[in-house]
Amino acid sequence: MYRVSPQELRRAFRTLLKFPACYHTASVFDPMSARIAADLGFEVGILGGSVASLQVLAAPDFALITLSEFAEQATRIGRVARLPVIADADHGYGNALNAMRTVVELERAGVAALTIEDTLLPAQYGRKSTDLISLEEGVGKIRAALEARVDPELAIIARTHAGVQSTEDCIARAVAYQEAGADGICLVGVRDFEHLEAIAGQLSIPLMLVTYGNPKLRDNQRLAALGVRIVVNGHAAYFAAIKATYDCLREQRQLAGATPLSASELAHKYTQPEDYQAWAREFMDVRE
Numbered sequence: 001m002y003r004v005s006p007q008e009l010r011r012a013f014r015t016l017l018k019f020p021a022c023y024h025t026a027s028v029f030d031p032m033s034a035r036i037a038a039d040l041g042f043e044v045g046i047l048g049g050s051v052a053s054l055q056v057l058a059a060p061d062f063a064l065i066t067l068s069e070f071a072e073q074a075t076r077i078g079r080v081a082r083l084p085v086i087a088d089a090d091h092g093y094g095n096a097l098n099a100m101r102t103v104v105e106l107e108r109a110g111v112a113a114l115t116i117e118d119t120l121l122p123a124q125y126g127r128k129s130t131d132l133i134s135l136e137e138g139v140g141k142i143r144a145a146l147e148a149r150v151d152p153e154l155a156i157i158a159r160t161h162a163g164v165q166s167t168e169d170c171i172a173r174a175v176a177y178q179e180a181g182a183d184g185i186c187l188v189g190v191r192d193f194e195h196l197e198a199i200a201g202q203l204s205i206p207l208m209l210v211t212y213g214n215p216k217l218r219d220n221q222r223l224a225a226l227g228v229r230i231v232v233n234g235h236a237a238y239f240a241a242i243k244a245t246y247d248c249l250r251e252q253r254q255l256a257g258a259t260p261l262s263a264s265e266l267a268h269k270y271t272q273p274e275d276y277q278a279w280a281r282e283f284m285d286v287r288e
Contacts, residue, residue, distance in 0.1 A: 002082065003082075004081070004082050006078065006110040006111075006112070006151075007151065007153060009081060009082075009083070009084045009085070009110070009112045010084065010112045010113075010151060010153035010154055010155070011153055012043075012083075012084050012112070013044065013084035013086075013112040013113055013155060014153060014155065016043055016044060016084070016229055016230070017155065017183070017184060017206040017229050017230075018206075019229070020224055020225075021220075021224050021229070022220045022221075022223040022224040022228050022229060022230075022231055023043045023044050023229060023230055023231070024042075024231045024232075024233060025042070025044050025045055025046040025086065025230060025231065025232050025233075026040070026042035026044070026045045026046070026083075026237070027045070027046060027048060027051060027234070027235040027236065027237045027238055028045035028046065028047055028077055028081075028085060029047065029048075029051045029052070029055045029073075029077075029235075029237075029238050030055065030073070030076065030077065031076055031077055031079065031080040033045075033237060033238075034077045034080055034081045034082075034083070034085065035080055035082070037083060038081070038082035038083040042083055043083065043084075044083060044084050044085070044086065044112075044230060045077075045081070045083050045084070045085045045086070046085065046086040046087075046088060046232055047070075047073065047074055047077060047085055047086070047087050047088060047111075048088045048232075048235050048238075049061065049065065049070070049088040049089070049090045050088075050235070051235045051238045052065055052069070052070050052073050052088075053065045054238065054242075054267060054271065055073065055238070056069050056070075056072075056073055057069070058270060058271055059271055059276075060268075060271040060272075060273040060276060062122065062123075062273075062276055063090065063091075063121045063122035063123070064122075064276075066093070067093040067098070067101065067102055067105060068105075070087075070089070070093075071105040071106060071108075071109050074087050074106055074109035074110070074111055075108075075109040075110065077109075077110075078109045078110025078111060079110070081110065084112030084113065085110075085111050085112055085113075086111065086112065086113045086114065086115065086157070086208075086230070087106050087109070087111040087113070087114040087115070088114075088115055089102050089106060089114045089115060089116050090116075090117060090119075090121060091116065091117055091118075091119055091120075091121040091133075091141075092116045092141055092145065095137075095141075096137070096140045096141045096143075096144035097144065099116055099141045099144050099145050099148070100144045100145065100147065100148035101148070102114070102116070102145070103145045103148040103149055103154075103156070104148055104150075107149065107150060107151060107154050111154075112154070112155065113154065113155035113156070113157055113183075113184075114145075114154075114155075114156065114157065115157045115158070115159040115186045115208070116141055116142065116145055116156065116157070116158060116159065117158075117159035117160065117161075117186075117188075118132050118133050118135075118137075118138035118141070118158070118159070118160050118161075118173065119131070119132060119133070119161065120132060120133050125280055125281075125284035125285055125286075126285070128164075130161055130163075130164040131164075132160070132161065132164070132165065132173075135172065135173055135176055138158070138160070138173060138176070138177065139176050139177065139180045142156065142158050142177050142180045142181065142182050143180050143181065146180070146181050146182075155183040155184060156181075156182055156183050157182060157183060157184040157185065157186050157208055158174075158177035158178075158180075158182040158184075158185055158186065159185075159186035159187075159188065159208075159210075160173045160174060160177070160185070160186075160187065160188070161187075161188045161189050162187045162188065162189045162190045162191075162195065162199060163188065163189020163190070163191065164189060167195065167198050167199065170187075170199055171198070171199055171202045174187070174199060174202070174203055175202055175203065178203055178204065178205050182205065183205065183206070184205055184206040184207065184208055184229070184230075185203060185205060185206075185207055185208070186207075186208040186209070186210065186230075187199065187207060187208070187209055187210070188209075188210040189210075190209060190211070190214075190217065191214075191216065192214075192216040192217065193216065193217065193219070193222060193226075196209075196217070196223075196226055196228075197226060200226040200227050200228070203227065205227075206227060206228075206229040206230075207226070207227045207228045207229065207230075208228070208229065208230040208231070208232070209223070209228050209230070209231050209232065210232040211231055211232065211233055212232075212233065212234045213233045213234055217231075239263035239264060239267060240263060242263050242266050242267055242270075243262070243263040243266060246259060246261075246266050247259065
């Protein structure tokens with residue numbers, strides 16, 4: 001059996017960060033998908049927080065999954081991984097001390113890198129799910145995560161949302177996380193190359209973009225020249241698996257015709273977000 005140690009995978013990921021090229025992630029969500037991604041030649045995979053919530057809980061991405069559940073899934077993938085896997089560790093599952101615990105657990109799970117974002121999670125009732133914590137708290141989380149790391153090859157990547165703040169504020173956060181010692185900056189919500197250039201020009205560490213297939217950012221050579229090393233286009237593989245499962249089971253039940261529902265519509269149907277929203281209104285809309 002061909003095996004690769006977590007340390008080898010972390011070194012491989014560090015090499016990707018140094019090489020002047022741009023790599024697109026495979027969305028991996030279980031051991032089988034991790035093996036498939038490696039066999040197809042992907043250089044790097046990612047375990048998304050939203051995908052883990054779907055896979056483990058069949059729940060919407062409302063910050064419901066716990067660290068232990070996420071770490072268990074990462075461990076299952078880590079046992080067989082032959083490519084570096086980035087763990088989307090959300091907000092570190094709490095404050096700076098929780099972020100330290102997150103690093104400990106995910107390092108043991110065998111991931112090559114993890115992202116910690118500065119989003120205010122779980123979202124407060126009546127507030128946007130993209131609200132950010134203060135810059136000072138965000139810096140504290142990154143410093144705490146670095147302190148908790150045992151293997152220096154494990155990459156700690158600070159994530160912020162460029163689409164919900166001004167360019168100046170985004171630069172200030174990214175520079176502060178860089179100065180705190182982050183190994184890379186992950187940007188969500190970058191609009192186009194002009195937006196990216198304004199931010200990247202102020203940074204000297206590798207960049208990771210979550211683009212969800214934004215057509216205005218589809219030039220790999222230009223991305224690489226701006227320091228972008230990792231691109232996350234989304235998690236199409238997992239949604240394709242949902243659709244295939246549904247269609248296969250429909251066929252087994254001999255139900256006539258193909259379903260008109262798309263993969264995302266099926267995910268919405270079976271995660272039942274309306275129930276969670278109703279519970280939020282009932283139990284979280286507290287008025288003093």
